Amino acid sequence: MFKRIWGWIQRFSSPKHFYDISGKMIPWFAVSALLLGVYGLYMGLFVAPTDYQQGESYRIIFIHVPAAWMSLFIYMVMAIASAIGLIWQIKLADMVAAASAPIGAWFTFLALVTGSLWGKPMWGAYWVWDARLTSELILLFLYFGYMALQSSIEDQRTADKASGLLAIVGVVNIPIIHYSVEWWNTLHQGATVAKFDKPSMHIDMLIPLLVMAFAAKLFYAAVVLVRARNEVLMRERNRQWVRELVEKI
């Protein structure tokens, strides 16, 4: 039983098989991400009611919160994929991890930018050392560290393993960093940050938010597959099947 599953995993994770399958999956993910994204944005920007405290400016939440969720989610995916790559020596997992990093960094950056744009009308300044913004900034640094290590080691296998280990160490540290930043924030800032406690969200706001979060996940799925396919072609460029593929084009 176990042997058969193992064999199945190995067959599925072979670069060529992955290349074929992912090529068929990408359009589905991309189209559904687009549809859901358009629907979610329409619902969020035009249909959802105006917030009685924050007026219209709260609507950036429909970008900001999904981006922030994705930034953490992608780091988790990276760490899990790296662990799979390190433990079971599945090259495909390493490629997925490597392909995920820039996407995660962009989502983190997006969360930071939308957060500071939101902060301007709410806090009166583009940047406030708020606990979540600060954690997000540190997360961005973690992504940068991962990408820097990945690109500075020439040998691909070593680069994968080294940066994979870094991702795992990072994931152990994320909760510690998060809670210490939160703790630091309650000590230093507290009063200066206007605390708008969140009443349970109105359902008309919650649904577009969840739709947008789902759209972001699908978008990530589509982009990470495209990037992973690129990685496959790059790394297997000396293989027969890649040559045949290129010649066909």
Next chain:
Amino acid sequence: MLKAFYHLLARDLRLAFRLRHELANPLIFFVLVVSLFPLAVTPNAELLQEMAPGVIWVSALLSVLLSLDRLFKQDYEDGSLDQLMLSPNPLVILVLAKVAAHWLLTGLPLVLIAPLLGLFMYVPAEANGVLMLSLLLGTPVLSLVGAIGVSLTVAVNRGGVLLSLIILPLYIPILIFGANAVDVASDGLSVRGQILFLGAVLAMSISLAPLATAVALRITASR
């Protein structure tokens, strides 16, 4: 196993004492950076006192960071790192010995010189003890976590900036709690929570970081 630990520790200490001039460098760097702040900002006692915990802690952090290089670099270049990995002793123990030696040579001197810097920065006398205690608990963590980063980057040409890029974000919790402990102690309040947190992180790093370092060394050696 314990024998291997002591031998490696003794070897590293002996090697370091043969190159005595290098030994003082992180310490001088530490003092130098801290004394830049009054020059750059203001010699005003009140302001300096307020900045002191952060300034001293950040300088300690940078000083350890710059000294991390010598943890594995030389051993990597002359091949003794490969010998260590071939030895029958568990690599985790050997890593622990190397980190212990590194801390004794860089972390401990920082702890001992800290009261002098507290004097420079007008840290109240009663907070000086907490400053030393927080550094005593915090600097070993800096060495332990730093060892992971060094073992990943030791084979990279000009890995220095890369090392800071991957290690500094991991140092943030220590910085927050270490500096805050001194800050709170200056106001005469209890620092039990901060000290306990630093102790907890130290316990966690001692048990986990050498494992990660050992894996990282094997990855580096496998190329």
